[in-house]
Amino acid sequence: MIKIEVDMNQCQHYGQCVFEAPDNFKLNDDDKLEYVAEAPDSERDNIEAAVDVCPMQAIRIVE
Amino acid sequence: MTVANPAAPVVIVGAAMGGLRAAESLRRSGYTGAIRVVGEELHAPYNRPPLSKEVLATDVTHEAVAFPSRAEMGDVEWMLGVRATAVDLDARTLTTDDGEVQPWRALVIATGLRARRLDFAPIAGRHVVRSLDDAMALRAELTEGARVVVVGSGFLGCELSATARKLGCEVTIVTPSAEPMMRPLGELVAKEMRRRLTNEGVDIFSGVTVAAINGETTVESVELSDGTVVPADVLIESVGSECNTEWLESTDLDLSDGVLADNAMRAVTTSGVARDDVYVVGDIARFPNPMFDDVARRIEHWNIPTDTGKRAGAVLAAHLADDGSFADVVAKPFAPVPSFWSNQFEIKLQAYGLLGLVSDDDIRVLEGDLSDQAAVGYYRDDRLVGVLGIGMKAALLPYRKQIAEGGA
Ligand SMILES: Cc1cc2nc3c(=O)[nH]c(=O)nc-3n(C[C@H](O)[C@H](O)[C@H](O)COP(=O)(O)OP(=O)(O)OC[C@H]3O[C@@H](n4cnc5c(N)ncnc54)[C@H](O)[C@@H]3O)c2cc1C
Numbered sequence: 001m002i003k004i005e006v007d008m009n010q011c012q013h014y015g016q017c018v019f020e021a022p023d024n025f026k027l028n029d030d031d032k033l034e035y036v037a038e039a040p041d042s043e044r045d046n047i048e049a050a051v052d053v054c055p056m057q058a059i060r061i062v063e
Numbered sequence: 064m065t066v067a068n069p070a071a072p073v074v075i076v077g078a079a080m081g082g083l084r085a086a087e088s089l090r091r092s093g094y095t096g097a098i099r100v101v102g103e104e105l106h107a108p109y110n111r112p113p114l115s116k117e118v119l120a121t122d123v124t125h126e127a128v129a130f131p132s133r134a135e136m137g138d139v140e141w142m143l144g145v146r147a148t149a150v151d152l153d154a155r156t157l158t159t160d161d162g163e164v165q166p167w168r169a170l171v172i173a174t175g176l177r178a179r180r181l182d183f184a185p186i187a188g189r190h191v192v193r194s195l196d197d198a199m200a201l202r203a204e205l206t207e208g209a210r211v212v213v214v215g216s217g218f219l220g221c222e223l224s225a226t227a228r229k230l231g232c233e234v235t236i237v238t239p240s241a242e243p244m245m246r247p248l249g250e251l252v253a254k255e256m257r258r259r260l261t262n263e264g265v266d267i268f269s270g271v272t273v274a275a276i277n278g279e280t281t282v283e284s285v286e287l288s289d290g291t292v293v294p295a296d297v298l299i300e301s302v303g304s305e306c307n308t309e310w311l312e313s314t315d316l317d318l319s320d321g322v323l324a325d326n327a328m329r330a331v332t333t334s335g336v337a338r339d340d341v342y343v344v345g346d347i348a349r350f351p352n353p354m355f356d357d358v359a360r361r362i363e364h365w366n367i368p369t370d371t372g373k374r375a376g377a378v379l380a381a382h383l384a385d386d387g388s389f390a391d392v393v394a395k396p397f398a399p400v401p402s403f404w405s406n407q408f409e410i411k412l413q414a415y416g417l418l419g420l421v422s423d424d425d426i427r428v429l430e431g432d433l434s435d436q437a438a439v440g441y442y443r444d445d446r447l448v449g450v451l452g453i454g455m456k457a458a459l460l461p462y463r464k465q466i467a468e469g470g471a
Contacts, residue, residue, distance in 0.1 A: 012404075012406075013456060014404055014413060014456065015229070015456055015457065015460070016402070017465075019458070027457040027460070028457070029457070031455070031456040031457050038363055040276050051131075051371060052084070053366060055112060055365060055404055056113075056117075057128075057130065057131075060131070060160075063134075063373055
């Protein structure tokens with residue numbers, strides 16, 4: 001299991017993570033980020049890509 | 064050409080986002096040999112966009128903007144505070160300003176851009192913002208009531224204006240353009256941006272350039288081409304950038320605008336040959352993106368160092384592995400969707416695609432209302448090539464998909 005943390009004080013809801021890891025991140029109808037804090041290990045590449053593309057660098061994998 | 068020495072490291076020149084992503088990608092793609100990153104700045108790679116926005120508005124520290132370091136990067140060697148001065152592509156060596164000549168097995172060019180300066184004598188009070196050190200120096204002068212003149216009205220100039228204004232400065236933009244952000248966004252949107260920036264108390268002098276900078280020991284005023292004199296304590300020059308290619312001048316690489324690369328991010332020579340041992344990533348890379356056409360372009364957007372760094376790392380790792388996978392990896396489609404964002408006061412812009420490809424007649428509001436929230440479409444030959452959100456985000460996603468799929 002991978003554990004994900006998003007600093008919601010930093011997050012500006014750009015939604016770049018949504019393209020990389022759609023199983024874990026989405027923008028709701030109010031343009032706000034919603035995310036699932038756990039992902040199977042098979043999703044690691046996608047979650048790391050989501051971490052990379054966050055303009056605010058607000059996403060972290062908790063090891 | 065000599066045979067590559069497998070004991071020599073892959074040398075990445077430029078220790079910023081593009082260089083970092085290339086190194087990470089080499090590791091992730093299975094390359095276990097030595098990697099050395101040579102960078103002129105003393106700081107480990109950090110994120111630049113907050114330097115004109117959130118971080119400039121608060122406390123400018125490396126900690127606030129540093130990229131996280133991954134475990135797989137543990138044995139990457141960082142040579143920071145060292146500038147590359149020359150390279151020999153035949154001998155496969157790099158010369159640095161500390162006098163060292165080091166061998167490399169493959170080279171990644173990631174030296175990005177520097178801020179262009181106005182052509183006036185040096186004087187205290189003149190600033191640019193490209194690096195963390197630049198932002199720290201500027202932050203110290205953005206005190207309440209300071210009179211700030213920003214030259215240039217691209218995204219960066221407008222963001223710096225907004226941040227200075229939020230910090231209580233008196234802000235004037237001086238720009239040769241008719242409207243702020245005119246070139247990247249087009250007239251329709253740029254006119255609305257002027258309205259919003261003016262509403263926030265930013266003065267805009269457009270259609271003018273700087274004729275003189277006045278002051279004894281520090282900037283006191285700026286004289287414009289129409290004779291207007293604008294008092295100033297701080298002058299911020301945001302007039303574009305120049306590619307850091309000087310260290311490559313003795314090579315036969317195509318340096319006509321940045322460094323030319325093919326779609327696998329391999330550097331291309333003036334005779335049109337792509338080199339399997341030299342790669343280009345980030346702002347400095349001029350490469351073709353089949354999403355639009357076969358024209359090679361430089362794209363100064365934040366996602367590009369990551370996308371091109373990953374691509375270059377994967378292709379180079381396959382080349383070094385020499386396991387027969389190279390041709391397949393090179394042939395993999397690579398068509399990154401350019402994307403950028405910009406925050407100015409409460410204005411939140413987000414875009415996908417290449418807005419700059421389009422003439423003013425081919426820009427239309429797709430959803431919403433320009434004076435509030437809107438999605439704006441940029442068309443070339445009736446094909447959607449760019450979309451801009453003003454305040455809107457999720458609404459852009461279907462348009463992004465359309466652009467990525469060829470805009471039909
Ligand atoms: C203040 C600011 C705000 C921005 N905001 C946004 C934004 O909101 N949205 C967006 O999409 N984009 C934004 N950008 C653009 C984005 O940050 C760039 O696209 C990105 O930084 C490019 O990364 P890079 O690694 O290609 O090059 P750079 O970041 O330019 O890094 C190149 C590195 O190479 C080093 N170097 C240069 N020459 C040598 C040499 N000879 N030897 C050794 N090292 C050398 C430099 O010191 C530098 O560290 C912004 C840029 C700035 C400066």
